Amino acid sequence: MLPRASFVHLVAAVSLTACSVQPAPLPVRGSPDDLLLLAGEWTGSYEGKESGRSGKIYFELSAQADSANGSVLMEAATKPRIVGYKALRGFWREPSATSPNRLTISFVRAEGGGVHGTLNPYTDPDCGCTLHTTFLGHIEGDSITGTFKTLHLESGTSRKGTWEVTRQG
DSSP states (O other), X not given: OOOHHHHHHHHHHHOOTTOSSOOOOEEEESOHHHHHHHOEEEEEEEEETTTOOEEEEEEEEOTTOSEEEEEEEEOOOSSOEEOOHHHHTTXXXXXXXXXXXXXXXXXXXXXXXXXXXXXXXXXXXXXXXXXXXXXXXXXXXXXXXXXXXXXXXTTOOEEEEEEEEEEOO
């Protein structure tokens, strides 16, 4: 079983309520009981262990719906780091993006108190590589905690991180 907390946390990291453009609704799959666990407005954050990136997550699911609104806002890393030999030929490089990037969630599934999903592929602002992110989470009451894994499609290297979200009043 996959934890739901990770899914919601990742979704929250992708979108901020402060952003002016609302992404298109994304499909959410699961039994009515599992979807009910995800119902509500969730906000939180994520942090990439190796990448040094962090960001905000926003996710909202109606109790009567099978689709949701949500996004993740990826912020640039705060210090230089090596991204990978194949991607940058082993050189240290300062982050190139100073403004956050909005990422979109493409799939979410709720199952057995857990949640998992994927983001649409996106471009790494540091190396220009295509990235693919999956996430897992576990729901406990009004909070979801989880992990995510980002794969550099060109080099085959991956990075991990954590996320968490809280249901709002």
